[in-house]
Amino acid sequence: MKKISRISMILFLLFLVASSVFGNSHEQSIYQARVIQVDNTPKSPAEIQQVLILKFMDGPYTGKTTKIIHEFNGHPTDLQYSAGHLVFIQEFNDVSHRRFVITGPVRDDGLYILIAIFLASVVIIAGFQGIRSIISLSLIFMVIFMF
Secondary structure (H helix, E strand, O other): OHHHHHHHHHHHHHHHHHHHHHOOOOOOOEEEEEEEEEEEEEEEOOEEEEEEEEEEOOOOOOOOEEEEEEEEOOOOOOOOOOOOOEEEEEEEEOOOOEEEEEEEEOOHHHHHHHHHHHHHHHHHHHOHHHHHHHHHHHHHHHHHHHO
16 A cells, blocks of 8 residues: 555656646747748858748747847857747837847757756666655755745
């Protein structure tokens, strides 16, 4: 009986962790979009103006396209985008018009791979104790992020 209760608790916790990790936790005004077309125009030797055509992948604008002008100045945190990139864009509703701004690339796939490598490493190295550690770490994260 004790073993069944432990297994059911583990499955319940894994369900909670999976729903919080794989759920869409982005704000309502932030959407994913794919870069469809790029037009690079050099402004100076160090600056490039990119006119990007983006296609919305989620939200109320799914399937629609928008045009964004992105300034690439070579700063280490600035990214030059190309066709096929998946990016986050944020919607701003000004008094006169609606505009969209790129907030950064979508890095979800890399994050999921790192989480899987971490979990596999903990289980391989620590065995059952590692599984218990992952469960307690999951509970701690749920308490921090949900409350």
